[in-house]
Amino acid sequence: MTATETSDLLASCYCGAVSLHCEAKPKSVIHYHCQQCRRLSGAAFTTWLSLPREATVISGATNLQQFAASENGLRHFCKQCGTHVFTEDKRLPGILGVPAGILSTPLTSKPSGHYFFSDKADWSFCHDDLPKFGGASGFERIDV
Structure with a gap:
């Protein structure tokens, strides 16, 4: 990989029992407003990084607990502190969905859009210019 194609992302759970190290840039960075993400994070939305599995080293994997959401x-959580560390989706083999909130290094890639925006929390407001997607699939372009 060239220098422009690499990154050095470090992430960990709250207690430090599980950590991730990825030497590739995220394939995408997106804001998810779906109800499942809100409930699992306790926040208005979750910002997700799509990281290539083959470029990501997981340390402390014996401290992970799985949940079929x-x-x-x-979803993979630290069984010590409960931090959601990453998600795997059968439809996207080779990709780990990592919540940006667990990063300990700066994220230089910027989010590309808001997804499942039709399902956003009614108390949450979004004033940026990123494209919005929603509808039945969560991925249909919408004008708001």
Whole structure:
């Protein structure tokens, strides 16, 4: 990989029992407003990084607990502190969905849009110019 294609992202759970190290830039960075993400994070939305699995080293994996949040999604949490460390989706093999909030290094890639925006929390307001997607699939372009 060239210098422009690499990154050095470090992330960890709250207690430090599980950590991630990725030497590739995220394939995407997006804001998710779906109800599942809100409930699991306790926040208005979750910003997700899509990291290539083959470029990501997971340390402390014995401290992970899994939760099948949906038919396709398997979420991995630290069994010590409860931090959501990453998600795997059967429809996206080779990709780890990592919540940006667990990063300990700066994120230089910027979010590209808001997804499941039709499902956003009614008390949450969004004033940026990023494109919004929603509708039944959560991925249809919408004008707000």
